[in-house]
Amino acid sequence: MKGKGIGENNLINVIKDSKRISIFNLENPTIFEDYYLFTHSGVSKRSLSLNSENRAKLAVDTRVRWSKQQTAKKRVKRDLRLQDSDPKWPSMWYLNRGNGLDMNVIPAWLEGITGKGAVVTILDDGLEKDHPDLVQNYDPLASYDVNSHDSDPSPRYDMIDSNRHGTRCAGEVAATSNNSVCALGVAHGAQVGGVRMLDGDVTDAVEARSLSLNPQHIDIYSASWGPDDDGKTVDGPGELATRAFIEGVTKGRNGKGSIFVWASGNGGRDHDNCNCDGYTNSIYSLSISSATEHGHVPWYSEACSSTLASTYSSGAVGERQVVTTDLRYSCTSSHTGTSASAPLAAGICALALEANPNLTWRDMQHIVVRTARPENLIAPDWQTNGVGRNVSHSFGYGLMDAYAMVQLSRNWITVPEQHKCEITAPHVQRPIPAKSVVVLQLQVKECEGVEVLEHVQAKLTIYSQRRGDLNIQLTSPMGTRVTLLAHRAHDTSRVGFSHWPFMSVHSWGETPFGTWQLEIHNDGRLLGRATLQNWSLVLYGTKQFLPPLSNNNIETNKVNKTKTNNIFKKKNSKKQKNKNLQKVTTTKPPKSQYKLKLKNTTPKISVPNVTNSKNRKIAKTTTEFSPYFYAINTSKYKNSEDSVKQYLKFVKNITITYPVMIPSREMSKPRESFKKSQKQKEKSRDINSNRNAKVFTSKTTELTTYQTTTSSPRGRLANVTAWDLTLYGTATPPAADLKQETVHQPSIVDIYPEEIDDNSIQDASANSLKFGAEVKKDTSGCLKTNGQLCLGCPENLFLHKGRCIKSCPDGFYHLTLRRERPSEAEDLSPENNTNRCLPCHYTCKKCTGPVDYQCSECFPDAQLVLVSSTETFCYSASVASSIVADKWYIRVFVMLLIVSVLLVLHLLWQIFKSRKRPRGGYLRFNLINNSDEKDVKMAVYSDSE
Known part of the structure; x- marks a missing residue:
């Protein structure tokens, strides 16, 4: 209620004197100057009537200048809730924890991405095809x-x-959502099939037939x-299965290549290595490892250099496992x-x-590498x-991020043609004595067609007295070991090993040129010699990097305009240098997909239908909503105009119910650098008068900038003729940031910013996709x-992760590559000396060498066990006590055995002596006393005589 400047008390008195309304005031009725809030004593708090008499x-x-009766309004908290009737959904921690502690699938689902149109098959022991989920x-x-x-x-x-294995795996992929049965799959809109091939004799032909099914x-x-993950098997695909892999990646999916996803193996307890598994070690497979609920390395996990990324799975006792479908139409929480x-x-x-x-x-492997998140692992x-x-x-490049992969995939450009070159090393017949290391170097000066690395293989032929004693390491020219x-x-x-290809993905994006260093450690005992016959x-x-703008302009989740414009300017300034980046020599897409358009044309609202041979539309916007989250009261849209009309009615027609709360995600990390902005301005332009302006597309404006002319529901044309853009900012960076500005020479990070993604262990932001990040020099x-x-470092310092430090941290030991004998030093260059x-070894906190019996200090949950004067192991506390007890029992048993043997030997000796001694013999002296003479006679009697 507003009075004409008469004040609160005077207004109350005027109203009371007029006897028109019975009111009482609150403790603090003043809202603004001359605006007051009063409560009517005769109107109930939840009155359904309008009380028009009092208002009149x-x-x-x-x-009284103005008055209005206050009504209660409905306001809801804007945190996100999802409706799902599947009873196990709350237990699916690896999908719904949030805060960067899941695989970030929910934002993709909210954009309608559920795997529709994709077909996945499970190669296993069968599939319960009539399972209700x-x-x-x-x-x-x-x-x-x-x-x-x-x-x-x-x-x-x-x-x-x-x-039951195949049915469980299939449920993880495509279990139906919101059907009150069990759980839901990551891609619950995808189609899933199963190949029964493990419930019988598994031959090369069986594997090949399975891998090549309907490609x-x-x-x-x-x-x-x-x-077998027993820690002693070295095996891989045979000739037919290898041919199936090659046929799949070259001809499958109409030339785009079949995608093979492989589990890295469960041989961690037996110290197995997945580089001895030819399936995960293949360049054609996407090798996936596991992470526990708390982000640790599982006890069963195999560590190797071919692992590309990880997803969540089971862990130690007390950590949750994976929820999925099970045999006999049931459900399990223990996959x-x-x-x-x-x-x-x-x-x-x-x-x-x-x-x-x-x-x-x-493309899929590139996207996984760029979007995987190492934080929290x-x-x-x-x-x-x-x-x-x-x-x-153990984890590859980190935890797979579903939403980041979807974002990056939308406008992804087909990577250039893959090239291969093989360099044969001159080192042949190199002996590797026990307890020694051989260091070999290979200089790569040219490699036709390969300037940016993807996969690296070291093919070795080694004869060894004991294969398990070998430890092989490879260092790239850029220092990746x-x-x-x-x-x-x-x-x-x-x-x-006979021409076994040990594969690594750790040098992805690096240059191949320079000195590669191979180290072969032989930890054998006594006569455990080995010989390197040959290696290559x-x-x-690829021949070139991907164009910087082409793939980053779609990363709009956390992208700011200033960085995008700066990258565009850098690309133009280096146009001559990077002109060959536009040359794609295989599976070449139309130029319109990857060439930056600088000329503005009047956009249209109809979304372009980009299809493949299967006529599946590329999801460009979110106008097609998932039935899992949304219920829209219309049938499928017949054309783009109906689509727009339906979108405009979306707010009225949508029905959303969210009983399950998704934890809030962490706010994105604030920008570490601030760019100068222009002064605050407001500009209004005619859209049609700015045809020659540069256009930088953005997914956030994609829906509203397709068209400026469309038909209204009444049939008349509605034209958008002008729009305003208001910019707020500062002329200079904050004072704190000025102190942090440094000048550095352009590096590979500056020239190719798309090669540096959100890939930081320290950065815990879940969904941020950044590029052009500055690499700290040390x-x-x-x-x-x-x-x-x-x-390279001076003699008093040690090289560790690209830095020179005084002493090695926990988990690392000192190694000097200097050799006194010329024969051992001939393969070392000065910079590596x-x-x-x-x-x-992963069980040791401190150690004197790389193997498990060279531990010098253990983690708190383990105990140092001395096996011999030169062998000390770290065993878990629960296991160590039993080991010590077993050792004590063994020692007591050995001592008793030795005493028993000695007693037996002593008894035998006594028996032997008794058989050699005269039995019953004695000396008899006869003394003959005579008065005149004394004669002494001696007689000896023996039983043997």
Whole structure:
């Protein structure tokens, strides 16, 4: 209520004197000057009537300028809730935890991306196709029974449900959502099939037939099996299966290539290494490892350099496991191992394929590398490779991020043609004595077609008295050091390796030119000699980097305009240098997909239909909503105009109910650098008068800038003739940032900013996608650097992760590569003749060498156990006590055995002596006394005489 400047008390008195309204005032009725809030004593708080009589009395009073009855309004909190009737949805922690602690699938679902149009098949022991949570998404064209040679992939039932594996994996991918049954799949809109091939004799032909099933229809093959994970097997695909891989990536999906997702293996307890598994070690497969609920390395996980990324799975006792479908139409919350990780990765790849069905098999690997998140994953071997990405043998490049992959896939440009070159090393017949290391260097000066690395293979032929004693490491020219083969305690084979291709993805994006260094450690005992017969380096990659703007302009989740414009200017300034970046020599897309358009044309609202051979639309906007989250009261849209009308009615027609709360995500990390902005301005322009202006597309404005002319519901044309853009900012950066500005020379990070993604262990922001990040230089005290990292250090310092430090941290030990004998030093260049910090065995906190019996200090949950004067192990506290007890029992037993043996020997000796001594013999003296003479006579009697 507003009075005419008469004040609160006077207004109250006027109203009371007029006897028109019975009111009482609140403790603080003043809202603004001359605006007051009063409560009517005769009106109930939840009155349903309008009280028009009282309002009329105030309206005719000339002393009251304005009055209005206050009504209660509905206001809701804008946190996100999702409706799902699946009973196990709250238990699916790896999908709904938020805060960067899940695989970030929910933002993709909210944009309508559920895997529609993608086809995934599970190569396993069968699929329960009529399971109520799978029957809706079951695809018979993606299914076959190789064991029984029929089209029904149903598993063979037994008393212990031994053939449940395939059904469990399929539920992780495409279990139906919101059907009140069990759980939901990562790609619950995708089609899923099953191949029954493990419930019988698995031959090379069986594998080849399974891997090549209907490759023009199936997009993704998910496999959670491989050779025995016993820590002593070295095996891989045969000739037919290898041919199936090659045929799949070259001809599958109409030339785009089949996508093979593989579990890295469960042999961690037996110290197995997945580089001895030819399936995960293949360049054609996307190798996936596991992370526990708390971000640790699982006890079953195998560490190797071929692992590309990870997803969540089971862990130690007390950590939750994976929820999925099970045999006999049931549900389980105890799916475990890397078997559970690979299907989750396959489902995430299906989401990316819905966003862009034109992705090739190599595109998918590039996208995984760029979007994987290493934060919140704990491993002792994280390192930064030559292009600034963090990578680990246990987790690859980090945890797969579904939403980031979808965002990056939308406008992804097909990567250039893959090239291969093989360099044969001159080192042959090199002996490797026991307890020694051989260091070999290979100089790469040219590699036709390969200037940017993807996969790196070291093909070795080694004869060894005990294969498990070998430890092989490879260092790239940019300083990235990988373990190709770790010590395998159970591998006692004398076969060695014959042209075995040890593969690494840790040098992804690096240059191949320079000195590659191969180190072979022989930890054998006594006569455990080994011989390197020959080796070669096989490099896979492309001739050029991808165009910087083409793939980053779609990363609009956390992108700011200033950075985008700066990158565009850098690209123009280096146009001559990077002119060859536009040349794509294989699966070449139309130029309109990757060439930047500088000329503005009048945009239209109709979304362009980009299709592939299967006529599947690339998801450009969110106008097609997922039925999982939304219920729109219309049928499918017939044309773009109906689509626009329906979108405008969206607010009225949508029905959303969200009983499950999604935890709020962390705010994105504030920008670390501020750019100067212009003074605050407001500009209004005629859209049609600015045709020649430069246009920088943005997904956030994609929906509203397609068209400026459309028909209104009444048939008349509605034209948008002008619009305002208001910019707020400051003329200079904040004072605190001025102190942090540094000047540095342009590096690979500045020239190719797309090569540096959101890949930081320290950055815990879940969904941020950044590029052009500045790499911190720390090259003080270096003898030689590559501009960002140290490559050589003085004698009193140690090289560790590109820095020179005084002492190695926990988990690393000192190693000096200097050799006194010329024969051992002939392969070392001066810059590599330096002290280094090398990783200990993962069980050791401190150590004197790389193997598990060289521990000098253990983690708090382990105990140092001395086996011999030269062998000390770290065992968990629960195991160590039993080991000590067993050792005590063994010692007591040995001592008793020795005493018993001595007693037996003593008894035998006594028996032997008794048989040699005269029996019953004696000396008898006869003394003959005579008065005149004394005669002494002696007689000897013996029983033997």
